[in-house]
Amino acid sequence: MSKSLQAIRGMNDILPEQTPLWRYFEGTVARLLDNYGYKQIRMPIVEFTELFKRSIGEVTDIVEKEMYTFEDRNGDSLTLRPEGTAACVRAVLEHGITGGGQVQKLWYIGPMFRHERPQKGRYRQFHQIGLEVFNLDGPDIDAELIIMTWRLWGELGIRDAVKLELNSLGTSESRGRYREALVEYLSARHDKLDEDSQRRLKTNPLRVLDTKNADTQAVLVDAPKMADYLDDESRAHFEGLKARLDAVGIPYVFNPKLVRGLDYYSKTVFEWVTDKLGAQGTVCAGGRYDGLVEQMGGKPTPGVGFAMGIERLVLMLETLEQIPQEISRQVDVYLCAFGEEAELAGLALAERVRDELPNLRLQVNAGAGSFKSQFKKADKSGALYALILGDDEMAQQVVGFKPLRGQGEQQSIAWDALAAHLATCVVQG
Structure with missing residues (x-):
């Protein structure tokens, strides 16, 4: 394979x-x-x-x-x-x-x-x-x-x-003078340096100061200091x-x-x-x-x-657990629609809401599905609220509004009042 x-x-x-x-x-x-x-x-x-x-x-x-x-x-x-x-x-x-x-x-x-x-x-x-x-x-x-x-x-x-x-x-001039003094000091203690520092002494001696090797660090205690050459x-x-x-x-x-x-x-x-x-x-x-x-x-x-x-x-x-709570939620509102007529109306309604609330994270259910399966997807999305469009809502030109993350009863909101209601609820949520 x-x-x-x-x-x-x-x-x-x-x-x-x-x-x-x-x-x-x-x-x-x-x-x-x-x-x-x-x-x-x-x-x-x-x-x-x-x-x-x-x-x-x-x-x-x-x-x-x-x-x-x-x-x-x-x-x-x-x-x-x-x-x-x-x-x-x-x-x-x-x-x-x-x-x-x-x-x-x-x-x-x-x-x-x-x-x-x-x-x-x-x-x-x-x-x-x-x-x-x-x-x-x-x-x-x-x-x-x-x-x-x-x-x-x-x-x-x-x-x-x-x-x-x-x-x-x-x-570069003062660093050059310091480099000469450092090389002279370290060369006299060459056998006490770790292998990597011995290599750096020939190529890039200032990097010896950056070593994590404890033995070389001990050698550096009395080494010349850059501050004295500034x-x-x-x-x-x-x-x-x-x-x-x-x-x-x-x-x-x-x-x-x-x-x-x-x-x-x-x-x-x-x-x-x-x-x-x-x-x-x-x-x-x-x-x-x-x-x-x-x-x-x-x-x-x-x-x-x-x-x-x-x-x-x-x-x-x-x-440090410094993750803002709001970034873990990628969806504010999830719209569930049941039946082809409701799906068409839901798409149009969603776009009207997006026009009025461009920062609202509104997800419309895709792939149809039963009432239970759509609500399961709404819950999994992390949304604060679900919107419901079915036969009854279509007849009355309202949308069902159901909180998913806390207290509150489902209520009906007129289509033309939905954006204003969401602006208040999502900010509060």
Whole structure:
């Protein structure tokens, strides 16, 4: 027998019972970003491989081990995007929308792809909402990004479950001086480092700071600190960011080992972390990348942004039981009609109601069926109320109105009064 078809490991279906929570989360974020003046951009999920090598860095774990790269029919090397910032920078450069110092505040949503070991909260196809701002170089815009996420956590009811970690990586020059000091320190203790850190010491030494190995962490206790190598401009920028967060009342923790996994970051880096999801503790992260646009062929253009993982935040809402009751109900009203004449009248009546109440979730029974079977489907739909059209109702030009989720007797409502009655009842329900 042939092997049954199934999804690729680490690439998951999002089933109908799951999508309401996804739509709630995505809608909440979209409204928030609209309110702060951000505009949506949509990029392809496939880019030339060179884009990510130039932006992310050829010696990062993503480029070395995790990208889905293939050759197309023209012989071009293409890659499924592993992150969104590089693609967004490519788009703004290609279309010239940051030229002349134009400020752009952009956001995007969609799937990303990395060939990692699948586990809870970490998948090979995962979804992110990302945000990028160009041509603003002060700490005020860095603060705005963090303040927006703080507001989002409050709206979602998860603010008490996340913690903000901050660091500054300085300019490329100050980071270069720090890298030299760190390499010198770690090279003298090479045999005490774990194997992965020994490899990173030669390719991307700052990533050693990010190690989870306890022995290497012990070595790092007395290692040089980035804060001691910051230039005056970066130090003033970081102090300005902290002052703004203090003014708004957002708590944070200074984490000198926070470096992020991509080469393009400079100055501000931050992560929102949680202890509610086991090993996958980061739910939103980002920072400043003032040299990236120039690195990719554009003019010097300051940039800052973040990305948040939708899977992890949806899982967090489930774990903390912060799921609004109303999103579990996909139908407000279910219309049952018995007989062909009633079915025709029911269709027309339903459309009249939808004209007057465009936000009402009204489902009309399909497939006919007995009184018992239609009511069973009405109940299973989760609707608050059932509407009934039979011979008696047709003769009187009324519709039966029956509560399905609580107290109340069935009553008859005139067709021309139905929309007004539903507007009151569904709001109350």
